Structures are given as structure tokens and as C-alpha cells.
Amino acid sequence: MLLNRPNYDIDFVLEEDAIEFSTALQAQFGGEIRPYPPFKTATWYLDNESARVLGISQADVPDYLDFVSARSEIYEHPAALPSVFMSDIQHDLFRRDFTINTLAIQLSPLSAQWQLLDRYSGVTDLNDGVIRVLHDLSFIDDPTRIFRAIRFSERLKFTIEPNTDQLMQTALSTIEGVTGERLQNEINLILQEESSVQAL
Numbered sequence: 001m002l003l004n005r006p007n008y009d010i011d012f013v014l015e016e017d018a019i020e021f022s023t024a025l026q027a028q029f030g031g032e033i034r035p036y037p038p039f040k041t042a043t044w045y046l047d048n049e050s051a052r053v054l055g056i057s058q059a060d061v062p063d064y065l066d067f068v069s070a071r072s073e074i075y076e077h078p079a080a081l082p083s084v085f086m087s088d089i090q091h092d093l094f095r096r097d098f099t100i101n102t103l104a105i106q107l108s109p110l111s112a113q114w115q116l117l118d119r120y121s122g123v124t125d126l127n128d129g130v131i132r133v134l135h136d137l138s139f140i141d142d143p144t145r146i147f148r149a150i151r152f153s154e155r156l157k158f159t160i161e162p163n164t165d166q167l168m169q170t171a172l173s174t175i176e177g178v179t180g181e182r183l184q185n186e187i188n189l190i191l192q193e194e195s196s197v198q199a200l
Contacts, residue, residue, distance in 0.1 A: 002103070002126055003156070008062040013104065015088055018042055018067040029053045040069035040086065071095070090119055097145045098152065098164075099125045099132045129158045139171035143178050146171065147186035154195040 001007070014021055019035045022042040026033045030050035035042040044065045051058035070092040072085050093102040103126070104117040116123070125132050131153050139145050146168050153160050160168070175183070190199045 002123070010062055011066045011068060013068050013070050013089060013092055015070045018069040022067040040071055042067045089117065093117070093119055094134060096134065097138065097142075097148055099134060100152075102134070129156070131158050131160045131164060133164045133167060136167060139167050140174055143171055143174040144182055144186050146175065147190065150199050151190050151193060154199040155193055
């Protein structure tokens with residue numbers, strides 16, 4: 001929104017049980033829920049009937065909405081999938097990959113509705129066109145973030161800031177610990193970009 005770019009990937013973070021919440025929405029408005037209990041997340045797939053009940057055209061909503069419980073995570077070893085624990089929004093935002101992806105819009109309570117949450121200087125880096133990692137072990141924890149840094153940099157024409165670039169170089173060897181499926185997913189995402197050649 002701040003870059004005036006269209007976005008159809010909408011995530012809702014709750015300081016509650018996201019699976020329970022999205023299941024309640026599905027019971028009231030239809031569609032299909034796919035829960036992912038290990039990660040405390042659920043995806044709500046909307047259809048014509050749920051759009052009708054909501055009183056909007058299906059063309060005006062994305063195909064699905066993601067709901068996640070605010071959580072923190074621990075990586076048992078480099079490139080491992082994380083162990084997930086319920087937490088609050090501040091800790092949830094800190095586990096994101098880059099500062100520009102820590103921005104959130106508060107929806108409740110009503111007294112704070114539409115407030116922009118910017119705990120980690122994401123707006124500054126967005127305005128400066130910078131890709132900056134949140135902490136020094138970020139790429140060690142999840143080496144696929146190396147691919148995402150390049151993908152976002154090419155898509156947005158942003159610069160990877162020097163310390164983040166150095167941390168990427170240091171973590172290159174940890175890519176060997178990433179499963180083939182996860183690597184293929186990151187490469188497929190790069191290939192879907194308009195700037196895929198430059199990213200590769």
C-alpha cells in the first residue's frame with residue numbers, strides 16, 4: 001500500500017488462535033479452511049458463495065486469506081524448520097525476514113484501528129529503498145531468506161544494505177542444509193518475477 005503497488009497476498013495476525021478464528025469465519029461465511037497446526041496458521045479459500053454472503057463480488061477479494069497466530073520461533077539448527085510458540089505481535093514481527101516486511105496495520109481494538117505498526121524502522125528502509133535483515137543470525141536460521149532478499153531487491157529495485165549483504169555471503173554454505181523442495185519453491189518464485197533473469 002505504501003508503495004502504491006497492488007497486493008493480493010493478505011495476512012491477518014491474531015494474538016489468539018488463528019485456526020479457531022478462521023474456522024469460525026468459515027462457519028459463518030462459507031469457503032474452505034486448510035489449517036496448519038504445527039505453524040499455528042490457516043488459509044481461508046473464498047468462493048462465489050462466501051463472496052455472496054459477504055455482500056461483495058468475488059472479483060474484489062483474493063482467492064484466499066492467511067490467518068496466523070502471533071508467534072515466536074526457535075531454530076534447532078541452521079536451515080531447520082522452526083519450532084513455533086504463541087507470542088505477541090512485537091515478537092511475531094521480529095521473526096520476519098526484513099525490516100520492510102515487519103509493517104502491520106492494526107485492526108483492533110477500534111480505538112487503535114488503522115494505526116501503522118512500525119517497530120523496526122520498516123518505513124525508513126521502505127522510503128530509502130533498502131533491504132535490511134533484522135538480526136545477524138537471520139540467514140543462518142533460514143537460508144531461503146537469501147533468495148528472498150535477491151527477489152525483493154530485483155522486484156522493488158531496492159539495494160541490499162552492506163551488512164545484510166555480508167551476512168548473506170557468510171551464510172551461503174548453509175544453503176546445503178535446505179531441502180530440495182524448499183529450494184525449488186524459492187526458484188519457482190524467482191521465475192515468476194518480471195525481473196527473473198536479473199535475479200537469477
